Amino acid sequence: MLDTISWGEFLKDIGTVLILYYGVVFIRYFRSDFSGFLRKRSKRGLSVSFDRSENGTGVSTMQRVGDLLLEIDQEVIPKAQNKQELIGQLRSILLRSQLPDEPEIRGILISHMLLASKVRHLEITKEELLDILDES
Template structure:
């Protein structure tokens, strides 16, 4: 009986079995990827914030010194504030004269430090409100 099977029939059966096997594996383990490929959903690209701020070395040194003074100032004013609104107003006043507030790394530092100090002093402060205050001071 095996003598009557040609190489062409054997290879065709082998290819059919391999196709069935890989179809099973694809459906079993890669269902989401396959379905996503056929639906052709487009993902909206997120807007990237511009992080290119050119400061000279002297300006950066001054801004960094101001940043360290500002973080010490924040550490001093947070315990005196009784509400998040009062804290945001105090912070807005301090940031009005801070020249490095447009540098994203400095913004992140101010945001994290203020949130940490507010939490440790029992002031509930949302990250969105704080970042809005920092960006618009």
């Protein structure tokens, strides 16, 4: 009977049995640790204002970020003649936007403004943008 089973089939079956065994052991003994890890990770990654929660105005924070980026692209960057003028306009628009000070939102704003300023050859630095965001 053992002559009819090839080594490949034997190793595949042993691997399947081991995966099932350790899966049961993991679920039995580490379920609470794993679910706690998933909950903490989802809170850390998604609880930041990118959900659809509204913050008093009836508009989600992500929608406000999108509107701000659109305003920067259409009104601020095309009208700026030099780097100093761009920095001043960005400072005023960010002061009135009143977005929450979240690292994810700051990252989106910084990367977008760096790219948009390079297109217009008004290349501002990341440090200058961080200073603007720290003021607002």
